[in-house]
Amino acid sequence: MRSESGYFVAVMSTRYPAATLALALVAAAVSGCAPAPEPSPTPTPAFASEEEAFAAAEEVYRAYNEAGNARIAGESSPDPQDFLIGEALEADIDGVRFLQEEGLFLSGVSALTSFTGVDVADLSGDPTVRARICLNGRELRVLNSNGMDVTPQDRNEVVAQLVTFVRVDDQLMITTESDAPAEEC
16 A cells, blocks of 8 residues: 555656656755755956956957958958957947948058056956057058048047957957047057
8 A cells, every 4th residue: 555645756756757856856955865065166356456457458459459450451350340249349330331331441450559457347256347549540541442542531540449348258358449539649
């Protein structure tokens, strides 16, 4: 003869195997037979110092600028969009689309002339790094579909930007780029 609780378990295991497993886990936890949960590892800080965070952000920006110069030269790799997320990615997509729709393309290179760390937020968790970037675009030209130079005559050859980086997984990504006063360069 089967006990009432044995009957319940037998019926549950044949009709509702997931419920039986849940019931067994609850019973083991209540009886103290379940192993103790592993302590979660202490999170490793993203960077040991602001200087380290700024150095990592500068490395990312230099690689991004080189990828942009490679794209201008007609190379498909590395893709500058691999360094972007959020507003910065949307702006790059819009910029590429605008040039294509207008029949324009770029020629030349831009050079990073300075990188100055501004601040770092949440150094020990998922940091946000802000930096002022100065780019020299003296050699960068806008050409039309006939190859004629249509670069605006009044453009600034040196551009200052405030760039924000965020940590995504284990790497920094550029999330925003906004104009900064050119005299800061």
